[in-house]
Amino acid sequence: MKTKPAKTATPKTAPRRPKRAKANADAFVLRLYVAGQTPKSMTAFANLKKICEEHLAGRYKIEVLDLLENPQLARGDQILAIPTLVRKLPMPVRKIIGDLSNTERVLIGLDLLPRE
Amino acid sequence: MPKARRQLPKAPTGIQGLDEITGGGLPKGRPTLVCGSAGCGKTLLAMEFIVRGATQFNEPGVFMTFEESAQDLTKNVASLGFDLKDLVARKKLALDFVYVERSEIEETGEYDLEGLFIRLGQAIDSIHAKRVVLDTIESLFAGLPNPLILRAELRRLFRWLKDKGVTAIITGERGDETLTRQGLEEYVSDCVIVLDHRVSEQVSSRRLRVVKYRGSTHGTNEYPFLIDENGISVLPVTSLVLQHPASTQRVPTGVPRLDTMLGGAGYLRGSTVLASGTAGSGKSSLAAHFADAACRRGEHALYFAFEESPNQIMRNMRSIGIDLQPWVQKGLLQFQATRPTFAGLEMHLTMIHKAINTFKPQVVIVDPLTSFVIGGNETEVKSMLMRLVDFLKINQITGLFTSLTSGGGPLEQTEVAISSLIDTWLLLRDIEIGGERNRGMYILKSRGMAHSNQIREFLLTDHGVELRDVYVGAGGVLTGSARLAQEAQEQAGKLTRQQETTRRQLELERRRKAMEAQIAAMHAEFEAQETETLKIIEQEQTREELLVQERVDMGLSRKSDARANKQKGNSK
Numbered sequence: 001m002k003t004k005p006a007k008t009a010t011p012k013t014a015p016r017r018p019k020r021a022k023a024n025a026d027a028f029v030l031r032l033y034v035a036g037q038t039p040k041s042m043t044a045f046a047n048l049k050k051i052c053e054e055h056l057a058g059r060y061k062i063e064v065l066d067l068l069e070n071p072q073l074a075r076g077d078q079i080l081a082i083p084t085l086v087r088k089l090p091m092p093v094r095k096i097i098g099d100l101s102n103t104e105r106v107l108i109g110l111d112l113l114p115r116e
Numbered sequence: 117m118p119k120a121r122r123q124l125p126k127a128p129t130g131i132q133g134l135d136e137i138t139g140g141g142l143p144k145g146r147p148t149l150v151c152g153s154a155g156c157g158k159t160l161l162a163m164e165f166i167v168r169g170a171t172q173f174n175e176p177g178v179f180m181t182f183e184e185s186a187q188d189l190t191k192n193v194a195s196l197g198f199d200l201k202d203l204v205a206r207k208k209l210a211l212d213f214v215y216v217e218r219s220e221i222e223e224t225g226e227y228d229l230e231g232l233f234i235r236l237g238q239a240i241d242s243i244h245a246k247r248v249v250l251d252t253i254e255s256l257f258a259g260l261p262n263p264l265i266l267r268a269e270l271r272r273l274f275r276w277l278k279d280k281g282v283t284a285i286i287t288g289e290r291g292d293e294t295l296t297r298q299g300l301e302e303y304v305s306d307c308v309i310v311l312d313h314r315v316s317e318q319v320s321s322r323r324l325r326v327v328k329y330r331g332s333t334h335g336t337n338e339y340p341f342l343i344d345e346n347g348i349s350v351l352p353v354t355s356l357v358l359q360h361p362a363s364t365q366r367v368p369t370g371v372p373r374l375d376t377m378l379g380g381a382g383y384l385r386g387s388t389v390l391a392s393g394t395a396g397s398g399k400s401s402l403a404a405h406f407a408d409a410a411c412r413r414g415e416h417a418l419y420f421a422f423e424e425s426p427n428q429i430m431r432n433m434r435s436i437g438i439d440l441q442p443w444v445q446k447g448l449l450q451f452q453a454t455r456p457t458f459a460g461l462e463m464h465l466t467m468i469h470k471a472i473n474t475f476k477p478q479v480v481i482v483d484p485l486t487s488f489v490i491g492g493n494e495t496e497v498k499s500m501l502m503r504l505v506d507f508l509k510i511n512q513i514t515g516l517f518t519s520l521t522s523g524g525g526p527l528e529q530t531e532v533a534i535s536s537l538i539d540t541w542l543l544l545r546d547i548e549i550g551g552e553r554n555r556g557m558y559i560l561k562s563r564g565m566a567h568s569n570q571i572r573e574f575l576l577t578d579h580g581v582e583l584r585d586v587y588v589g590a591g592g593v594l595t596g597s598a599r600l601a602q603e604a605q606e607q608a609g610k611l612t613r614q615q616e617t618t619r620r621q622l623e624l625e626r627r628r629k630a631m632e633a634q635i636a637a638m639h640a641e642f643e644a645q646e647t648e649t650l651k652i653i654e655q656e657q658t659r660e661e662l663l664v665q666e667r668v669d670m671g672l673s674r675k676s677d678a679r680a681n682k683q684k685g686n687s688k
Contacts, residue, residue: 037231044225067231074231078215082230087335097260098225108264109222 028052028060028110029089032073035082040099044083047100055112062074085109127175127247127283128408130168131161133350137326137335142307147284149304151296152311157322157343158287159184160193161311162249164347165285167198169247172206175283177247178210178239182255186211196347209301210239215257223261229269233276248277248284254298262296273301275388295327298528306330312338321460324350340462349466351503359510362386362564367479367514370409371402373583374542375558377568383540384564385478386512388505390534392519393544397555398574400424400517401581402542403481404433404440406516410479411443418477419451422487426451437579450475456487461500464488469507480508484518485534498534505537539563544574547586547595554596557583573599 032048034041045064052060067074067082076088081097087110096109107113126140135141142165144146150158159181166177181189189211190200203209212235240248253270257263277284286304287446288296295301301308308328314321323338341350366381375382383389389406391399406418421429429451443449452471456464472480482504488497501517508515517538535541541560546553555574559567572583573595587594587602594602 011240033231035234040226047225067234071234074235074238075212079231079235079343080214080216080229081227081232083227084231093220094222095220096222098223098226098227101225105222105224109224 018062027089028056028087029063030060031063031065031077031086033067033077033079033082033084033086033087038082041083043099043101044085047103047106048085051063051100051103053105055107126332127169128173130172131164131348131350133339133341134161134348137324137339137350138307138329139332139334141174142283142285143329143331144283145278145281146306147277147286147298147304148307148309149286149288150298150309150311151288151290151301153290153313156311156313157341157348158311158341159189159251160196161309161348162195162251162285162287163189163193163198166209166247166249167193167200167203169283170203175246176208176210176243177249178212178236178245178282178507179249180212180214180236180239180260180683181250181251182214182216183252184213185215186213189213196207196345198347207243210245212236212239216256218259221260227262227265228267229256229273232269233273237280240280246282248282249287250284250313251287251479252289254288254296254300255288255572257298270300271303294546311341321462322496338350338462342463342466344466344470346470351462351466351469360386360506361512363512364564368409368413369402370405370407371581371583373572374402374581377570377572377583378540378562379565379567381565382516383516384513386509386540387514387563388508388537389514389516389540389542390519390538391516391542391544392521394521394546397544397546398557398576399436399520399544399583400429400483401433401436401576402544403483403516403518404429404436404438405581407449408433408438408440408443408481411440411446414448415478416475417443417449417479417481418471418475419449419481419483420471421451421453421483422456425453425485430630435578436576436581461488461496465500465504468504472507472511472513478513480515482515482517484520486520495656501534502537505534547573550598552596556586556595599660 030048030052032041032045034044048062051064065073067079073079077084077093077095079086083097083099085096085100085106087094087096094109095109096106100106104113119143123140125144126138126142128135128141129138138332152158152159163179166179169175169177179189184192186200200209200211204211214232214235236248239245253273256266256270260266274284276287286300288298288300290310291297291299295308295310305328307330310325310327312323312325314323322341322343322569324341325338326334326336339350341348363385365385366383367385368375368382369378374479391402391412393399403419407419410417419426419429419679424432426444430444433440440449450471452467454464454467458464459467468480468482485497485501488500519534536559540562542557543560544555544557547556548554555576556571557574558569558571571586573586575582575584584599
């Protein structure tokens with residue numbers, strides 16, 4: 001299990017909606033489920049990191065879980081699709097599947113943008 | 117790979133009847149699609165496949181459910197006697213509930229179902245599963261966006277399952293035009309089974325059909341199946357060939373006179389007997405006699421009653437001197453009483469099968485057959501009876517069916533037109549003569565034995581059924597009181613004749629006595645005459661002697677030539 005420590009990167013650009021983010025919770029705990037180092041999971045991780053840096057700088061934590069190494073973990077979070085990003089915190093749990101290439105949908109999925 | 121592969125390797129399902137239709141089970145190591153509309157028993161069939169595999173064939177299985185949670189599923193199938201918890205604990209079964217909630221999922225680009233593969237793979241490996249069920253994988257289409265990706269992934273999944281070598285059942289909901297909503301039949305092409313649940317005449321029946329079975333022969337008909345407390349049972353009986361054994365052993369009918377009419381010994385074992393007749397002609401009484409006789413021999417009799425309750429039958433039969441109660445208590449006789457409308461024909465047939473398989477009787481009674489005919493379903497009833505008759509014959513069970521002939525209809529035609537299936541047909545009929553109605557009985561046919569061609573009068577007495585010869589004479593056939601009158605008349609005639617004979621005998625005796633008296637009188641007379649005659653003869657002789665003496669005396673007295681005469685007399 002690769003666990004990335006919470007980044008304390010310098011906030012270059014302010015989050016688009018700081019109020020909303022604050023209202024949810026301070027810390028975002030995100031889990032990215034992958035199955036080996038596939039191009040899709042690499043892309044997903046890169047996209048996730050970028051989005052977090054842009055929108056959640058300083059208050060997020062990413063865990064990358066490789067199901068090839070720990071297949072039993074797939075049951076706990078009801079993982080079917082790979083890659084899947086699970087927002088463990090703040091509640092409620094949200095799932096975002098795909099390589100996270102559509103930033104807007106990722107933000108919607110993380111409740112950082114309102115659903116239309 | 118086996119060198120001589122005569123038949124595709126198959127994984128037996130353990131489901132009653134299904135293995136017979138499929139010739140041994142589902143294709144081993146390949147996926148099978150089971151589809152049908154909601155509530156037709158897909159999940160149950162899949163579950164039974166897994167449970168039977170784990171318990172009977174030592175093939176552990178993974179049940180991946182997309183619709184019900186593992187807890188719900190465990191509870192639902194517990195009523196069928198499947199203990200999933202125990203199987204899970206013994207590592208014979210792995211349950212995995214895959215929960216997909218559309219509203220919680222956001223699609224943000226390309227994805228695949230590797231997670232599902234990993235989950236399934238892990239479950240398979242954890243118990244070394246040989247069987248897998250995916251129930252119902254189509255719900256993924258509702259839960260996950262982008263059907264194109266899903267389709268590609270499902271295709272990959274089925275290929276992967278094949279590579280894994282597991283025998284899989286994939287269930288699918290029936291679509292409008294297609295077998296499944298998402299066209300899964302395109303991917304799973306080895307074996308497709310369609311389940312159906314239909315209602316006709318307000319009676320529901322379930323059907324199963326093997327639409328496709330690549331590389332194997334299979335029954336192609338629609339087979340009725342049943343879900344009850346023992347799981348699924350499919351009835352492939354119509355596919356059976358006519359190969360039942362034929363016994364020459366006889367089974368007494370319980371009515372001695374009927375035995376003699378049937379060549380002296382009764383029905384053939386394993387034959388099918390039909391007692392048909394109008395209402396109140398004594399069909400059930402014959403049936404009760406037969407059951408009673410079977411129990412007396414220590415055999416088991418199973419009585420299917422469709423119009424009367426067991427208590428009612430027993431009470432009614434007691435009135436004609438047949439007490440069935442003790443046999444029920446001893447466990448030799450069992451009643452199965454249901455209303456025909458209680459279930460569909462298949463359900464009835466299956467219940468009959470089950471009851472027979474459990475009770476293992478030598479004698480089965482169905483009373484009456486005709487109550488199955490509800491609104492123009494004769495063909496179905498006939499096919500059901502055909503299957504029942506086949507089943508009984510294969511098990512060498514003697515069956516007695518009663519059939520009610522409605523008034524006005526031709527007597528020699530049964531309502532359900534099954535006469536050709538019947539071996540021995542007893543026809544009970546009313547004979548109306550002299551202002552009264554009596555019962556008559558004759559044997560319409562009886563295969564494989566000599567039998568009487570006579571009509572017998574059928575009497576219900578307080579000690580059971582009695583068959584009497586009817587009076588056949590110049591005046592025609594007489595029954596009932598007409599026969600009794602005739603009998604009385606004959607009796608009177610006989611008495612008169614007897615008296616006449618006695619009189620003649622007495623007369624003869626008298627004559628003999630008279631004659632003897634005469635003889636005695638004549639004898640006496642003769643004797644009297646004889647005595648007299650002898651006396652006369654004696655007197656004559658005496659007188660002769662006296663005369664001679666007198667003459668000698670006279671000569672002496674004259675002294676004339678006494679010397680000379682004396683000398684002369686001496687010399688003479």
